[in-house]
Amino acid sequence: MSSSIVHRWCTFRVGDACFAVDSAVVIEVLRDRGLTQVPLAARGVLGLAHLRGRIVPVVDPVEILGVARRPAGPRTHLVMSLGDDWYGLLVDEMLDVIEIPLERIEQPTPAGSRGDVVAGIFAAENRLVHLLDPERMIQVLVRQATHHAGRPGGLHGGDD
Amino acid sequence: MVTDNREFIDEFLVESTENLDQLDRDLLALEAEPGDPQRLASIFRTVHTIKGNSGFFGFSKLGALAHSGEHLLGRLRDGKLSLDDRVTGTLYTMVDAVRSILHSIEATGTEGDHDYRDLGRLLAAVAAEEAAEKEAADSSVAESQSIAVSKVVESVTVETAPFSSEREASSVEPAVPDSTTQLQPAGLAVNAVLPSVTPAAPSVVAGGSLAESTVRVDVDLLASVLDLVGELVLARNQLRSIDTEDPAVLAVAQRINTVTNALQETAVKTRMQPVDHVFSRFPRTVRDLAVSCGKEVQFSVDGADTELDRTLIESIRDPLTHLIRNAVDHGIESPETRLAAGKTRAGRLSLRAFNESGRVTIEVSDDGGGIDVERVREKAVSRGLATAADAAALPAERVLQFIFEPGFSTAQAVTSVSGRGVGMDVVRTNIEAIGGTVEIHSRSGLGTTVRVHVPLTLAIMPALIVHCAGERFAVPQAAVNELLPVRRTAAGSLIEGLPHAPVMRVRGRLVPLVFLDSFLGLRAETACREDGTVVLVRVDDREFGIVVDGTRSVSGGRGCRDLLEAASLSTIVVKPIGGLLAALGLYTGATVLGDGGVVLIVDLRGLSRIADLPPIEKEVELLSDATPAEAGDRFLVCRTRAGRRIALPLAAVTRLEKYCMAEVQTAGQRRLVRRGDGFTPLHDADAILGEVVLPLPPDATVNLVVVRGDQGEHGIAVETILDVLCAEAPPQVALAVIGVVGTVALAGLATEVLDLTIPGVQSVSA
Numbered sequence: 001m002s003s004s005i006v007h008r009w010c011t012f013r014v015g016d017a018c019f020a021v022d023s024a025v026v027i028e029v030l031r032d033r034g035l036t037q038v039p040l041a042a043r044g045v046l047g048l049a050h051l052r053g054r055i056v057p058v059v060d061p062v063e064i065l066g067v068a069r070r071p072a073g074p075r076t077h078l079v080m081s082l083g084d085d086w087y088g089l090l091v092d093e094m095l096d097v098i099e100i101p102l103e104r105i106e107q108p109t110p111a112g113s114r115g116d117v118v119a120g121i122f123a124a125e126n127r128l129v130h131l132l133d134p135e136r137m138i139q140v141l142v143r144q145a146t147h148h149a150g151r152p153g154g155l156h157g158g159d160d
Numbered sequence: 161m162v163t164d165n166r167e168f169i170d171e172f173l174v175e176s177t178e179n180l181d182q183l184d185r186d187l188l189a190l191e192a193e194p195g196d197p198q199r200l201a202s203i204f205r206t207v208h209t210i211k212g213n214s215g216f217f218g219f220s221k222l223g224a225l226a227h228s229g230e231h232l233l234g235r236l237r238d239g240k241l242s243l244d245d246r247v248t249g250t251l252y253t254m255v256d257a258v259r260s261i262l263h264s265i266e267a268t269g270t271e272g273d274h275d276y277r278d279l280g281r282l283l284a285a286v287a288a289e290e291a292a293e294k295e296a297a298d299s300s301v302a303e304s305q306s307i308a309v310s311k312v313v314e315s316v317t318v319e320t321a322p323f324s325s326e327r328e329a330s331s332v333e334p335a336v337p338d339s340t341t342q343l344q345p346a347g348l349a350v351n352a353v354l355p356s357v358t359p360a361a362p363s364v365v366a367g368g369s370l371a372e373s374t375v376r377v378d379v380d381l382l383a384s385v386l387d388l389v390g391e392l393v394l395a396r397n398q399l400r401s402i403d404t405e406d407p408a409v410l411a412v413a414q415r416i417n418t419v420t421n422a423l424q425e426t427a428v429k430t431r432m433q434p435v436d437h438v439f440s441r442f443p444r445t446v447r448d449l450a451v452s453c454g455k456e457v458q459f460s461v462d463g464a465d466t467e468l469d470r471t472l473i474e475s476i477r478d479p480l481t482h483l484i485r486n487a488v489d490h491g492i493e494s495p496e497t498r499l500a501a502g503k504t505r506a507g508r509l510s511l512r513a514f515n516e517s518g519r520v521t522i523e524v525s526d527d528g529g530g531i532d533v534e535r536v537r538e539k540a541v542s543r544g545l546a547t548a549a550d551a552a553a554l555p556a557e558r559v560l561q562f563i564f565e566p567g568f569s570t571a572q573a574v575t576s577v578s579g580r581g582v583g584m585d586v587v588r589t590n591i592e593a594i595g596g597t598v599e600i601h602s603r604s605g606l607g608t609t610v611r612v613h614v615p616l617t618l619a620i621m622p623a624l625i626v627h628c629a630g631e632r633f634a635v636p637q638a639a640v641n642e643l644l645p646v647r648r649t650a651a652g653s654l655i656e657g658l659p660h661a662p663v664m665r666v667r668g669r670l671v672p673l674v675f676l677d678s679f680l681g682l683r684a685e686t687a688c689r690e691d692g693t694v695v696l697v698r699v700d701d702r703e704f705g706i707v708v709d710g711t712r713s714v715s716g717g718r719g720c721r722d723l724l725e726a727a728s729l730s731t732i733v734v735k736p737i738g739g740l741l742a743a744l745g746l747y748t749g750a751t752v753l754g755d756g757g758v759v760l761i762v763d764l765r766g767l768s769r770i771a772d773l774p775p776i777e778k779e780v781e782l783l784s785d786a787t788p789a790e791a792g793d794r795f796l797v798c799r800t801r802a803g804r805r806i807a808l809p810l811a812a813v814t815r816l817e818k819y820c821m822a823e824v825q826t827a828g829q830r831r832l833v834r835r836g837d838g839f840t841p842l843h844d845a846d847a848i849l850g851e852v853v854l855p856l857p858p859d860a861t862v863n864l865v866v867v868r869g870d871q872g873e874h875g876i877a878v879e880t881i882l883d884v885l886c887a888e889a890p891p892q893v894a895l896a897v898i899g900v901v902g903t904v905a906l907a908g909l910a911t912e913v914l915d916l917t918i919p920g921v922q923s924v925s926a
Contacts, residue, residue, distance in 0.1 A: 036758040039680035085738035
């Protein structure tokens with residue numbers, strides 16, 4: 001047994017690609033259920049869910065991750081705790097929880113990092129796992145949202 | 161075994177921090193009254209306790225420092241040393257040093273690398289001076305003085321660095337300087353002898369122990385209790401909506417309702433904390449700042465026992481600190497300037513907190529030079545915030561709002577204390593983030609008042625649930641004035657105006673409207689123009705109507721079903737929606753209704769800002785069909801009880817109402833009358849004019865003219881309202897008549913125009 005640092009990662013599929021988040025941030029995995037719409041929110045925001053007394057905004061990561069979503073099929077919300085808030089991520093299919101030693105994680109290419117949202121890559125036996133930084137993902141969405149809202153008339157006459 | 165001790169160390173830190181705050185207060189009080197033996201004894205005890213505790217934990221630096229301090233205090237107590245500026249300055253320095261050691265312990269578990277032996281020697285040196293020898297200003301004393309002063313200065317600039325949430329241990333420790341020059345912020349002269357500052361009585365803190373009547377409770381435990389109460393409220397709501405005739409069930413449901421309401425009120429109170437928690441540090445801050453700026457400031461605190469939700473208290477600390485620093489640094493002039501202007505040498509800075517219609521208002525008020533409105537106007541134009549033409553047309557109140565725009569500092573010099581231009585917009589952002597508002601009023605040459613309004617609590621609030629395009633939204637009930645249907649009737653209540661600027665006439669006022677369905681993009685075009693419900697809300701100085709679905713649309717087109725209401729009242733538990741959605745500025749949170757549905761809470765302020773609704777001034781223009789210049793020529797003519805015929809400019813009048821004298825309440829010096837959700841101060845027109853009249857019996861009615869001034873709304877009580885007349889010529893200014901600003905010819909009669917600036921309301925005397 002090596003003395004290297006090993007973290008557990010929850011892997012899941014979005015589109016054709018495989019992604020993972022640190023299992024430490026995962027609260028729960030929920031079946032796709034009715035969401036309350038949030039008018040004028042950024043495109044990636046699907047709506048609000050309600051879990052154990054907390055309001056959970058659910059986001060769709062396809063645009064940020066640059067993958068094409070597979071149409072239809074049952075979907076899952078991966079609820080994560082990020083800072084003080086909980087966020088849900090819409091995923092196509094939950095996969096295994098795997099252990100990844102720190103030294104096996106490779107750096108993504110600048111393009112592949114999608115603005116630092118993909119923080120690392122792990123080559124598993126039969127697939128490439130893109131390790132996500134979910135807090136960074138939310139930051140990117142926040143920046144989009146404020147930019148969108150701040151423009152005069154942006155909420156109405158914007159590019160949606 | 162550091163981990164075992166951690167719990168005890170944490171307790172030690174909490175207690176010691178509280179003790180240090182008390183030390184600050186005691187030192188300030190002692191400065192005001194050097195002979196007070198109780199104060200001195202209290203200070204001595206505090207330092208002694210710190211010394212003892214530090215020995216227990218093995219904090220040797222802290223112990224040594226406390227020991228030197230204790231020695232100095234001992235000599236004071238024994239009368240062998242008298243209290244002068246040098247001694248107090250040194251003691252303050254010791255307090256700061258102790259504070260920074262405590263920070264270091266909190267952050268790293270150790271006392272840090274800083275060497276406090278020089279400070280220890282200074283304390284010993286000061287203690288060794290006999291009382292009679294203090295005028296022997298030998299170089300070592302002068303140097304230690306300037307070291308003490310510069311240390312105070314540096315601790316001011318470092319400790320209160322704006323909005324630094326993380327305080328690194330290293331950045332707070334004062335550096336013992338080799339030369340004193342590097343510590344002085346640009347442009348400030350530090351005298352060898354500390355100028356005397358006359359501190360006003362600081363906020364009152366009872367010396368008696370509260371230990372027996374309070375307990376310490378873990379914050380997380382309290383949060384759990386509140387969450388559970390919230391869930392109970394939801395369950396109670398569900399119970400209420402169940403249809404049953406069973407008397408046993410109804411009785412129990414009623415009991416549960418009563419108890420839940422009481423529990424909710426009590427639970428919310430556990431979150432409340434007096435603002436003194438934040439205010440208590442300010443006297444020290446002001447003192448240090450005044451010293452470093454070379455100003456003299458008389459600081460008064462009022463209402464420190466006003467309570468506010470715990471989570472909001474910390475949020476106001478930084479904004480208030482910034483406002484206070486602004487007032488001392490930029491607002492209050494130097495003693496020389498003040499004397500030359502005929503003012504008192506020491507500037508007056510007052511910090512006031514009070515409860516007002518469901519929220520807490522905090523005022524920072526100075527009698528300094530005020531803000532030059534014209535310079536702000538110019539700066540706004542030069543920063544591209546408004547065209548020259550638009551800016552010229554704006555009233556002073558609106559111009560001052562530009563100060564809250566990012567990067568907008570009109571300070572002549574950027575000192576290290578303030579003036580970087582990052583301040584006021586962050587103040588507003590931080591206050592608005594907790595659901596509050598901030599407004600600024602200023603009179604050139606007379607002073608500035610910044611008023612911060614903060615909601616009492618964010619957790620649970622009454623709300624109106626409305627429907628819009630199949631979705632539901634919550635509107636805070638506190639902001640709602642009334643609900644009106646949109647319908648064409650002979651009495652009027654129709655929507656007028658241009659398609660992109662719809663307005664509605666409400667009792668003679670034109671109110672701008674927002675169609676919620678098209679605003680939120682829920683429908684391409686609003687369906688509510690002919691059939692909808694208008695929710696009239698008031699936010700800050702804006703009144704507007706939000707048009708949501710009417711009863712017909714809600715009940716699905718079956719027009720005869722009036723049972724289903726367009727809007728329903730509900731007490732909701734406010735839940736945060738997370739930073740991502742809060743960034744939109746449209747929603748302040750969300751709630752879960754009794755049926756489990758998630759409903760967004762509309763941010764009215766954000767909505768009015770994004771929809772770019774005009775503030776109330778423009779409404780007055782719309783009211784009269786004349787051009788703006790002529791609107792100011794109309795006056796409301798009244799007769800006072802003393803028989804004086806007076807005129808009030810119609811532009812300032814918002815409403816006419818009638819009250820029974822029994823409804824007038826007294827609070828301190830002021831008389832108030834309850835209107836809707838809030839209280840409006842009441843002034844007798846005769847009192848303003850200096851006429852003496854007998855007080856009215858409780859059953860008498862009074863006519864109230866509600867006027868809008870820069871302090872908010874006031875009611876002027878008159879006997880009769882006579883007429884609305886047009887001035888035949890511009891009013892002539894009258895001087896030396898009490899309560900009258902001029903005379904105007906109305907219907908052939910010279911009528912006195914009442915002075916609407918109410919004295920005694922403007923400033924708070926210390």
